[in-house]
Amino acid sequence: MKRFLASAILLAIAGCAGPQVREGAITPAPGEKVLDLRAGSYFFDPARLSLPAGESVVVRVSTESGIAPHSFVLAGPDGKIIARRELNKGGETFLRVPPLPAGTYTFSCDKSFLGKTHRERGMRGELIVTAPGTPGK
Numbered sequence: 001m002k003r004f005l006a007s008a009i010l011l012a013i014a015g016c017a018g019p020q021v022r023e024g025a026i027t028p029a030p031g032e033k034v035l036d037l038r039a040g041s042y043f044f045d046p047a048r049l050s051l052p053a054g055e056s057v058v059v060r061v062s063t064e065s066g067i068a069p070h071s072f073v074l075a076g077p078d079g080k081i082i083a084r085r086e087l088n089k090g091g092e093t094f095l096r097v098p099p100l101p102a103g104t105y106t107f108s109c110d111k112s113f114l115g116k117t118h119r120e121r122g123m124r125g126e127l128i129v130t131a132p133g134t135p136g137k
């Protein structure tokens with residue numbers, strides 16, 4: 001039983017580590033593009049970000065202090081989750097986004113409050129990844 005539990009825990013840990021996004025302290029490399037985003041109850045500002053395809057970028061989320069915990073979840077055009085981070089209240093959270101193919105991605109907060117998700121309350125936005133040679137925005 002103990003052995004079963006240990007392997008179940010190991011599996012759970014392995015399952016959490018996404019192959020594309022490195023967890024832990026992230027600092028933008030020199031010259032690396034940084035996208036700034038503000039988060040709070042219940043918004044992301046700006047609600048639309050754009051980024052050239054195939055470029056790694058660091059998203060810096062400044063979160064307002066408050067009671068409600070928030071998260072940043074990035075999903076692909078197919079709805080598959082690419083990255084997820086808990087946001088630091090009253091502070092900054094850095095998240096590295098791997099180079100992405102062109103498309104419309106969505107970001108949102110997956111927390112909920114009184115039976116409604118923060119996403120439904122307005123904590124969502126779009127990340128437009130533009131193909132090379134396509135004018136952004």
Ligand SMILES: [Cu+2]
Pocket residue numbers: 068069070071109110111118123
């Ligand atoms: Cu939230």
